[in-house]
Amino acid sequence: MEFKISKELISQLEQLIAAKRDSELNVLLEDMHHADIAEILDELDFNEATYIFKVLDSEKTAEILLELEDDLRENILSRLSPKEIAEELDELETNDAADIIAELSKDKKDEVISELQDVEHAKDIVDLLRYSEDTAGGIMHKELxxxxxxxxxxxxxxxxxxxxxxxxxxxxxxxxxxxxxxxxxxxxxxxxxxxxxxxxxxxxxxxxxxxxxxxxxxxxxxxxxxxxxxxxxxxxxxxxxxxxxxxDDIVDVIKDEAEKDYQLAAGITQDVEANDSVLELTKARLPWLLMGMVIELFASQVLDANQAISDQFRTLMIFVPLLSATAGNIGVQASAIVVQGLANGSVKEFNRHYFSKELTVSMISGTIISLFLLCYHYVLYGQFLVGFAISISMIAVILFAATLGTLVPLLLHRNKIDPAIATGPFITTSNDVFGIFLYFVIARLILGV
Missing domain, CATH: 3.10.580.10 (CBS-domain)
Incomplete structure (x- = not known):
C-alpha cells in the first residue's frame, strides 16, 4: 500500500520533536522507507526536519539525503560538519556520494573527502568527480x-x-x-x-x-x-x-530529460521548479516571452499592411485567429512527432519518405478543415469566392506549418541544439508570422486585389 502523509502523523512528529523524545521518534520512523521519511521532512519546518535527520542513524539518513528536495538537502548539509557529512557518505554507493559532494563548496568538499574513513571509497568518489555529470562516467557506480x-x-x-x-x-x-x-x-x-x-x-x-x-x-x-x-x-x-x-540511474536520467524537454517545449530556457525564487522563474520564462512578442510584432505589421483588403472583404480578418491557431496546432503536432522520433532513435536525420508521409497527413487534414470552412463561410455569409480564398489559404498554411514543424527539429538536432525547443513557442509564433503573410498573399491572388 502506498504511503500517504496525514495531518495526524505530522502533528505527532511535531509534538515528539518539541518534547525531544528521540527514542519515540526512532520507533515511529524505524520501519518507514527512506523515501517516505524524505517526503515527511519536506513537509516539516526546516529546523524540525534537521532535528529528525540528526536523531536517526547515518545508515538511514544517508538514503534519506538522496531523496530530499534540493533546497532542503542543501540546508541540512549546511548544518552538518564535514565529519558528519563524511559519515553519511560512507554509507552510500560511490556515484550517490559523488553527487552530494558535487553540491558542496570547494573548501567543504576537500574537508569532507579528507574525513572519509574508507580510503578506497574516497578514491573512487574523487575519480567520479572528474567526469561531467551528463556522461556515463558521471552516473556510473564503482561498485561491481x-x-x-x-x-x-x-x-x-x-x-x-x-x-x-x-x-x-x-x-x-x-x-x-x-x-x-x-x-x-x-x-x-x-x-x-x-x-x-x-x-x-x-x-x-x-x-x-x-x-x-x-x-x-x-x-x-x-x-x-x-x-x-x-x-x-x-x-x-x-x-x-x-x-x-x-x-535506477537511467530512470533518473530519463525523468530529468523528460522534464527538461517539457520545459523547453513550454518556452522555459532553464531547469526550474515550482518552489524556485520569483527571480529564477522570471529569468527562465521571460526570454521566450520577449522573443515571441518581437515575432508577433511582425505579424501585426502584416495585418496592418493588409488593412485595405480586410476592409473590402471583412470576413478575411474574422478567420485570422482560426488560421493562426490551426497552423500552430499542426506545426506543434508535426514537431512533437519528430522530436519523439529523435529521442527514441526511430528518426535520425531527414528522411524523404517520412517527410512526404507527414505532408500527406497534413494535406488530408487541411482539405477536410478547408472544406468545412468553405461550407461554413458560404452558409453564413453567402460569399463563395471569399470562402474559397480562405479555404485554399488554410490548406497552404497547414502545409507550410507541417513543413516547418518537421524540418526545424531536424535542423536543430543536426546543429547539436535540443530539438524540444521546436515543439513550443518557436513553432507557434513563426507560424503566426509566415502563416498570416501567406494567407493574405493567396487571398489577394484569388480575389484579384
Missing part, C-alpha cells in the same frame, strides 16, 4: 563484481563472495584480463553448473554491450532501453572496466 579470465571457477566464487559484501545488488559478473580490460560477462547458471576446476576463460560470454566514460547519459539510456538491460559496464579509453550503470 569482476573476475579474471585466468581464474578457476572455485577461485572465482571465493573472490565474488568478498566483492559482493560491498554491493547492494549484483546485476552482472564481468570478466576482465590481467590489465583490467573488459572481456565479457559470466552467466550465473554456467558458474553453478560447471566444474570448480574449469577456467573462466572457457565459459564466459564475450558478447557484451558496454559504453565509454564520455558517452552521453541520454545515449546510455537509449542503449539500455534498446537492448532491455538492467545494467551496463563502463570502460575507459583503453577498454578497462571502470564502473557500471544500473537501471
Amino acid at each position: 563484481v569482476k573476475v579474471n579470465e585466468n581464474w578457476s571457477v572455485l577461485t572465482c566464487v571465493k573472490e565474488m563472495r568478498i566483492q559482493a559484501e560491498n554491493i547492494s545488488r549484483v546485476h552482472s559478473i564481468y570478466v576482465v584480463d590481467d590489465e583490467n580490460r573488459l572481456k565479457g560477462r559470466l552467466s550465473l547458471k554456467d558458474l553453478l553448473t560447471t566444474s570448480t576446476r574449469a577456467q573462466i576463460s572457457d565459459i564466459y560470454i564475450s558478447k557484451l554491450n558496454s559504453v565509454k566514460v564520455d558517452t552521453e547519459d541520454v545515449e546510455v539510456a537509449r542503449i539500455m532501453q534498446k537492448y532491455d538491460l538492467e545494467a551496463i559496464p563502463v570502460v575507459d579509453e583503453l577498454g578497462r572496466l571502470v564502473g557500471r550503470i544500473t537501471i
